Amino acid sequence: MKKTKLERAELISGALLFILMPLAIYMAFIYAPTEKTMGDLQRILYFHVPCGIISFVAFFVVAGYSIAFLRTRNRWYDRIALCSAELGVLFGLGNLITGPIWAKPAWNTWWSWDPRLTSMLVLILFYIAYLMLRSFVEDDDKGSRFAAVYAIVGIVDIPIVYFSIWFWRTIHPTPVIFGGGEDSGLHPDMRLALNICFLTFFVLYLFLLFVRMRLEKSNEKLREIEKKIAFSQN
């Protein structure tokens, strides 16, 4: 029942992506006007920012489904959390890799310990720990429970990380040029291109999530079959 639904969702989001992805690339590289001081370099924004936002969305999904899992003990919720955490790491790394590529020419440094950068880094470290925890617990049920607990600890911790770094950096100022946020005074065409990129990346996230969940379902079936074989051999 759920499987057919999943396949349909995968097909729809895939078809949508087929239209949206070329459109997003067109918007980012051709439609959006070139930035005055940074030139074409600024175009990385259309991939950098959506990646970051989507990875945050993915982590909220993880935390939400973790709470739902602890309340209902529905394994399905736990699987969604797992798949979303993996995608969160993927998009987060996308954000973290495009960041320094832009920062080196723009800020003249690969990295600055700015609250946003640092929180993103901590967030990714946190969810890699989350995935490690899952794979290091032998008992599957225990692993799901522990991971859910850890995800909830994480979603509470990340805002505190942000604020503590924010305090730390305001006391010790750093040579960060852009204090006012990158979308202050964004040209309307740029705004449109960015919004389309947001949408595209969101659909990409959904598509990958559906594919990953289908894989997880097959995995589970495989494990059951393996168990049966092991049982019959004894």
Added chain:
Amino acid sequence: MKYLQAVLAITYKDLISEFRSRESLSSMLMFSILVVIIFSFSFDPGSGYATEAAPGILWVSIAFAGIIGLNRSFVYEADKGCLHGLLLTPIDRSVIYFGKMLSNIIFLFIVEIFTLPVFLLFFNLEIQNAVLPLLSVLFTASLGFSAVGTLLSAMAVNTKTRDVMLPILLFPVFIPILLAAVNATRSIFLGDGWDGISTWLNIIISFDVIFLALCYILFEYVIDE
């Protein structure tokens, strides 16, 4: 009242068994002092760097020693089936959490009290009129460390790679406290009194309150056998 008694009973049990063997206390203490010494070698204690780096070194040594203590805390319980015994007693699950957490704080605080003089001596630092602020930073930060650490060590003990898993889980969560504690300690060493540390102390205390409440709720799900 009964709740508090049960919590104290678990803490008392931990303290008794620890003071009989002194295994984890002595290894924590030795380890934290060794970390201080290793860092003194790598930073050249006579140079100006030392005062800049000293607060960080103090907190890294406390964090590492704390990890050792937390690792031992649930290993004993899990190895000999004591946890099942504890779970069978007619008490709330959170009692076990608070009892274990209290004993973890006490161990960590003892280690800090012994490490601190050694540390001050090696780095040639003075804190005559800032003993109270420093102790309050030490205590509140240890409270937060143990609050999260007790919850996570109950999970880590059930993984394949017990001893390695705890720092991997704990350090990302521990960052706000570490940051606040290091900065508060630095302003104490620079001679600021309560004013210099109030912001940082507020961050640590809010972390403590939030995570005590959160871990109190979540602990039940961790040891649910």
